[in-house]
Amino acid sequence: SLYAMFNQISEPGGVDKRFGKKDYSDDYDKLYAIESPYITLPSATQQEELKIVTKAREQAMADLTAKKTEFHPAFVRWVEEMRAQPALIEQRIAAELDRRAVSTAKLDNLFDGNTNKLLDVYFKLPGNESWAALKHTLDQSRRAEDAVLQTIPHVMVMRDDKPRDTHILNRGNYETPGDKVESAVPSFLPKLPGGAKADRLALAKWLVSPEQPLMSRVTMNRFWQMFFGRGIVKTPDDFGLQGALPSHPELLDWLAVEFRESDWNVQHLIKLIVTSRTYRQSSNVTPQLLANDPENVLLARGPRHRIDSRFLRDQALAISGLLIEKRGGPSVMPYQPAGIWEDMSFGKNRYFQGTGEDLYRRSLYTFWRRSVAPANFFDVTARQVCVVKPQLTSTPLHALTTLNDVTYVEAARMWAEKLITSLPDDPSRLKQAYRAATSRQADTHDLKSLQLILGNALVHYTQHKDDAGNLIRAGESKSSAKIKPAEHAAWTTVCLTILNLDETLNR
Numbered sequence: 001s002l003y004a005m006f007n008q009i010s011e012p013g014g015v016d017k018r019f020g021k022k023d024y025s026d027d028y029d030k031l032y033a034i035e036s037p038y039i040t041l042p043s044a045t046q047q048e049e050l051k052i053v054t055k056a057r058e059q060a061m062a063d064l065t066a067k068k069t070e071f072h073p074a075f076v077r078w079v080e081e082m083r084a085q086p087a088l089i090e091q092r093i094a095a096e097l098d099r100r101a102v103s104t105a106k107l108d109n110l111f112d113g114n115t116n117k118l119l120d121v122y123f124k125l126p127g128n129e130s131w132a133a134l135k136h137t138l139d140q141s142r143r144a145e146d147a148v149l150q151t152i153p154h155v156m157v158m159r160d161d162k163p164r165d166t167h168i169l170n171r172g173n174y175e176t177p178g179d180k181v182e183s184a185v186p187s188f189l190p191k192l193p194g195g196a197k198a199d200r201l202a203l204a205k206w207l208v209s210p211e212q213p214l215m216s217r218v219t220m221n222r223f224w225q226m227f228f229g230r231g232i233v234k235t236p237d238d239f240g241l242q243g244a245l246p247s248h249p250e251l252l253d254w255l256a257v258e259f260r261e262s263d264w265n266v267q268h269l270i271k272l273i274v275t276s277r278t279y280r281q282s283s284n285v286t287p288q289l290l291a292n293d294p295e296n297v298l299l300a301r302g303p304r305h306r307i308d309s310r311f312l313r314d315q316a317l318a319i320s321g322l323l324i325e326k327r328g329g330p331s332v333m334p335y336q337p338a339g340i341w342e343d344m345s346f347g348k349n350r351y352f353q354g355t356g357e358d359l360y361r362r363s364l365y366t367f368w369r370r371s372v373a374p375a376n377f378f379d380v381t382a383r384q385v386c387v388v389k390p391q392l393t394s395t396p397l398h399a400l401t402t403l404n405d406v407t408y409v410e411a412a413r414m415w416a417e418k419l420i421t422s423l424p425d426d427p428s429r430l431k432q433a434y435r436a437a438t439s440r441q442a443d444t445h446d447l448k449s450l451q452l453i454l455g456n457a458l459v460h461y462t463q464h465k466d467d468a469g470n471l472i473r474a475g476e477s478k479s480s481a482k483i484k485p486a487e488h489a490a491w492t493t494v495c496l497t498i499l500n501l502d503e504t505l506n507r
Contacts, residue, residue, distance in 0.1 A: 001166075001181045001182060001183060001184035001185075001186075002183075002184070002185060002186060003166060004166035004181055004182060004183040004184075005183045005198065005199065005200055005203050006200065007164050007166045008160040008162070008163050008164060008199070008200075009158040009159065009160060010158065010159045010161060010162055036156075037156070037157050037159060038154045038155055038156045038157060039154075039155050039157055040149075040152050040153070040154055040155075041152065041153045041154075041155060042152040042153075046148065046151060046152050049148050050145070050148050050149070050152070053141065053144045053145040053147075053148050054145055056141045056144065056145075057138070057141040057142055057144070057145045059141075060134070060137045060138040060140075060141040060142075061111070061138060063134050063137070063138075064110065064131075064134045064135060064138050065110065067130075067131055067134060068110065070131070071122075071128065071131045072110075075107075075118075075119065075122050076107050078092075078122055079102060079105060079107060079118060082102045083102060083103065086099070089102055092121070093118070093121050096120075096121055097117055097118070097121065100114075101114040101117055101118060102118070105117075105118050119135060120135065123135050158200075160199055160200070165180055166180070166181055166182075166183075167179060167180050167181065168181060182198065183198035183199065184198060185203065185206060189212060189214065190206075190209070190211040190212050192206050193205070193206070193209075208260075208264070210260065213253075213256060214239065216256035216257070216259045216260045217239070217252055217253070217256040218236070218239060219256075219259065220232075220252065220255040220256050220259050220269065221233050221236055221246075221252060222236055222388060223266075223269060223270065223273065224252075224255070224273070225389075225390075226308075226390075227270075227273050227274065227279060227303065227507075228279070228296075228299070228303040229296075229303050229304075229305040229392070229507075230295060230296070230297070230303075232246045232247055232248050232249075232251060232252045233245070233246045233247075233252070234247075235389075236388045236389055237387075237388045237389055247297045247298075248299075255269065258272070278299050278302075279302065279303070280302065281299075281300075281301055281302035282301065282302055283301055283302040283303065283304035283507075284301065285301050289301065303507055304506060304507060305392055305506065305507055306392055306394060306505055306506050306507075307505060307506065307507055308379075308390065309376065309377050309378045309379055309380065309398075309401075310363035310364075310366075310377055310380075311363075312402065312505060313363050313376060313377075313407055313408075314362055314363050315504075316407065316408050316411040316412075316499055317360055317407070317411055319411065319415055319436055319437060319499070320410075320411035320412070320413075320414040320415040320418070320495075321414060321415070321418055322360045322410070322411055322414055322477065323360055323362070324357045324360045324361050324362075325362070326357070326361070329365065330365075331365055331366065331367035331368075332354045332357075332358035332359075332361045332365050332366060332367065333351060333352060333353055333354045333358065333366075333367050334353070334354060334358065334359045334360070334361070334366060334374075334407065335353065335359060335376075335405070335406045335407050335475070336351055336353065336374060336375045336376075337375055338351075340372060340375055341369065341372055344369075344371060344372045345371075349369070355476065356476075359475075359476060363377070368383065370382075370383040370384060371383075371384070375401075375405075376401050376405045376407055376408075378395075378397060378398050378401060379391045379392060379393055379398075399500065402499065402500050402505070403496065403500055406474050406475050407475075408496065408499060409471070409474040409475065409492070409496060410474045410475025410476075410477060411495075411499070412492045412493075412495035412496035412499055413471070413472055413474055413475065413477075413479065413488070413492045413495075414475075414477055415433070415495045416488060416491035416492045416494070416495045417479065417480050417483060417488065417491075419432060419433055419491060419495070420483055420487065420488070420491055421480065421482075421483070426451065426454065427447065429491070430442065430447055430450045430451065430454075430494070431447070433450075433494070433495060433498050434446060434447075434450070434498060437498045437499060437501065437503075437504045438498075438501065438503040438504055440503075450494055450497070450498070453493065453494055453497055454490055454491070454493075454494050457489065457490035457493040457494065458486060458487065458490040460490075461485070461486040461489040461490050462486040465485065465486070467489070468485040468486050468488070468489035469485055471489045471492055471493075472485055472488045472489055472492060
């Protein structure tokens, strides 16, 4: 019955071949078009801009159409001559258009795709200058309208316009439908509001209603899992009969109610968790405690686990000063090794790396293909299926990323520049860097080790100037010309080392 809520949409579940391959272009919004139906969400300013450019485009179309009787008969004869004598195609359009444009153009429609292309060629002929000016104005107005449209958010929607019967499938086989069922929510949970149509809108409102506790409990369990490495319910993907019982049921209930009554304020709940005495405990563990509570179910010590790779990237950008904290906007394409998308799609899809601020937005905004995760997001799940329990491992590939990926090297370089220009000597720079990355003061052993790394790196880069030059050119941000390359490279090495310390990578 719950499945029946979603069995009414028009989505066929297949792949639309029209959206399988796009022309190579630097225009992101055109390259990755969205499928209809969709709604647009323009601001008041965008609505006014759109009215102006749309009116201009309509006027340009009307002006060209008004001249149709002057140029159209000659244009039709020009095309029909090529259809009758294919040899003329090579002489007239071969340099600019595919010959198929001649046979497929709809000559009675000036704005048909191929007709429009043929007109562009025809209007370049001597004697057609007045009409060419009108066509140029139309093309310019279309581009202006398109530029405004691309600034307006487009959101895909799903229709419930073709109701389907939903049946219990015998042994899960769609070829052997059983009893017919109606849309409804599970009977052990509160019912939908009286009189409401049992559709997806009613289900969405029901999910966040005070009478229905599951949404807030599941959500808070996932936040708890993010900070402690383990949920209060160990099975975040199963709150049913086969799932685990909560280790602290009263705590989960309190968090769920607090979340709902705070008007679903995520920031408020996160602040409560990270400022609690439970979270702020030391992660040091005694042999006896480890034997009695190896998974820290009883929360007698602080959590210790590697930070999510997306948070590690944001952390490196934030420490370096590169992080762009702007909220919202379209997805961005930061650094990624060349060829990954092409290899996974047999050349059908191509990755267009962004520039400027796009390289330093939060990981939340990184464009993510369902079949190919961003290269520096390790341990993330495949997006072909929904997975809510993160995978935490430690492999050499992780170190390969955090030591060599251009995001981390550039962050280390810019962080080094900030330390060199803002602090007067090596000890103060080392103390500041260590404190920023690990949230604790460096002890004598830490400082001695870092000073040794700095000294060795300085000797190496003084003797190998090419290596220093290559290192401080990592990424698109510019290095300060006031800092000696060898010094800058040496401090970049130190900062990259600190970014890769166990205390930096782990909570």
